[in-house]
Amino acid sequence: MALKPINLERFIERAKNVHEAIVAASKRARQVNEEQKIEFNQRLELLVPKMESETDETEVNPDQLKVSVEFEKRPKPTDVALDELMRAELTWRYKEKEEVAPPPSEEEEE
16 A cells, blocks of 8 residues: 655645644544445445355355445545645634633622
8 A cells, every 4th residue: 555645834734733634634534434434334235135055155245345345445534534634625613612701709799
């Protein structure tokens, strides 16, 4: 498996710091992985499983094999997430900080 080099300077330009970019890309990779997993399971459910033969050997279903090979050829979720980040297609937002009221001063309590 070949390694895909990443231009770190372009990578860092996409976020305030490298850690932020890594966290954003990793969360997106998890999303892509979950989407692919759901799609894979849905496609396998559509295939009618073949009955096992009378012997204990299980036969390979060619349709299941075809679907498996198709999913193996797809780009890895990490590659998809990094490509989206580098093309500025990946966006994120920060959680809103809750406004915390300051504790009452001694003068206000009286």
